[in-house]
Amino acid sequence: MRPHPILGAIPPYPSRRAVLLSVTALGGMLWLINLGYNRPLFIDEANVARNLFDRSYAELFQPLDHAQYAPPLYLVLTKILGELFGYRELVLRLPAFAGGLLAVCALWRAGIHLRLGYFTAVPLLLLFVNPAALRYVTELKPYGLDLGVGAGLLVLGIVTSIATSRRQLIMWTIAGMVAPWLSLPAVFVLAAVGLRGLYHDRRWVFPIVAWLLSFGLLYFTVLRPSVGSGYLNSFHQDYFLPWPDTLAALEQFGRIGWGLMRLTFGVTAVALIWGALLLVVGWLPRPRHAWLLLPLGIVLVVSGLRYYSLIDRLMLFALPGLWLIAGLAAQRLWRKSSRVTRAGLVVLTLIALDGSHSLRYFRQPITFSDGAKLAEAAKEGAYRVHPLAEPVVDYYLRIHPVTSEKGQASVRKPYGVYGSGEEHWLYDVLTAPRPNQDLRRDSIGAAERGCRVDSEPLYRARILVIRCP
Incomplete structure (x- = not known):
């Protein structure tokens, strides 16, 4: 050389x-x-977060709720971080x-x-x-x-x-x-x-x-x-x-x-x-x-x-x-x-x-759902949440240190119960057959009752704005 x-x-x-x-x-x-990029939590992540928030450290050494499993020491470590810095997405x-x-x-x-x-x-x-x-x-x-x-x-x-x-x-x-x-x-x-x-x-x-x-x-x-x-x-x-x-x-x-x-x-x-x-x-x-x-x-x-x-x-x-x-x-x-x-x-x-x-x-980070936007819609008035959207909405309305500060006065109607006035019906995990079938059924059912149905498509999620007389 x-x-x-x-x-x-x-x-x-x-x-x-x-x-x-x-x-x-x-x-x-x-x-x-x-x-x-801090993508919103999706259903399984939200269910882990609910276990972390709702349980004591000792209870993390027991079988988890919401059909979840995670090693106990992993859960303890994650809960410590959540308690110190807030149960936000990046921290968890x-x-x-x-x-x-x-x-x-x-x-x-x-x-x-x-x-x-x-x-x-x-x-x-x-x-x-x-x-x-x-x-x-x-x-x-x-x-x-x-x-x-x-x-x-x-x-x-x-x-x-x-x-x-x-x-x-x-x-x-x-x-x-x-x-x-x-x-x-x-x-x-x-x-x-x-x-x-x-x-x-x-x-x-x-x-x-x-x-x-x-x-x-x-x-x-x-x-x-x-x-x-x-x-x-x-x-x-x-x-x-x-x-x-x-x-x-x-x-x-x-x-x-x-x-x-x-x-x-x-x-x-x-x-x-x-x-x-x-x-x-x-x-x-x-x-x-x-x-x-x-x-x-x-x-x-x-x-x-x-x-x-x-x-x-x-x-x-x-x-x-x-x-x-x-x-x-x-x-x-x-x-x-x-x-x-x-x-x-x-x-x-x-x-x-x-x-x-x-x-x-x-240039296009990974994402799976717009669950945070579902929770924002729930704050705007009465809402009805599909079972597969429940974990994410619950996390953002009850656990997240920023979004949980507002919207507690919103009225949640049980799934399957119809009311009057304006409501937001929330659906998530639309990659699975069940929520898609329920979404179509609910849209048709609300229209047949004389309600106005407006749809706001999100990424693998959807909000129906139902206005009933």
Whole structure:
């Protein structure tokens, strides 16, 4: 390399640190834009907020109301923030966002330990552009924290030496006892780490026993009422992995596997082909890293027993292992490729990384409902709220530190009761069949009674202004 007369020696490529910092800065900007957009809470988020507001800290260690589940320590942390800074949207979403930041730090540290160099950017980019990760690190649900805790435990397993010291065993004992109370899927990562450790050192039996006792307490105090319930079985029916003994089961097995690939790498054909190539290349030459996929294998077995759903949001914890395998494979392909092949790999990677079209969220942040506007309409006079709109309206009229200060004099009529004068009928979650059917039925019914019906469409919500004689 010929030195520049003023600048001195100029490296042919930017430094690894500069590349990773640039990736992290751009990805962090995407996340911050969506967090700062402060989209209104939607039905499940509002139901979690209602539990947080209505319960004491001790009651958060009991099964939740409104068909919700969240780990007790996650709820305690979120309630502390709500009590200190108000139960506003951004504040309540901070624990999930912290989980996303933990995942970033964990993948960076894993890249250093695995000597990925520049290719640490591969798992980082897959994390930042993943639409499920982007949604749940900016949402009042525990899934963003699941991602961070899962990544953190996996990376601790990577950096823990095979010749485990007594200090490391104590650290793992404490971490493993606490983790499931903060993130339920942590048990699958702990199982993988524990099996790997036990294979090399019998002393791992002591932390494993402590983990089982801690999880047993969590199961019998919080989880048992929900596991195997009719609601769980009906809602998640299509997301349990069946034993492949019939053609229908094989079809469902293939559909779930296809869904996991789309969740991991994207929805476009280029992204899926690129991801499949990396998984195959990453698996074959690196058997010592195959244990990174063990959490996924364990959860597949548990799902086959109908104890865990494979719906996208519950699988975020397993993605860091897949992304690290992809980074190892990309590094191997690069080292064995010619200059022309490398150029093709770069182009293919850049196309594949927008496999879920997440870059559009720089200019159009994620949103799901105009629930806050429903509450504003309720303040203007008598209102009637559809059951699926009830959680959001209740949150904004009773809990939110700004909007709850007004509108308490509004008269709410029970759903299904008709009155006279002007009323606002509020509907939400219009992506589901039931509220759409009820909306059409109520509109027709009010018109048949001689009422004037005006409709104000919102994003996945609607306000009917009913004026009856």
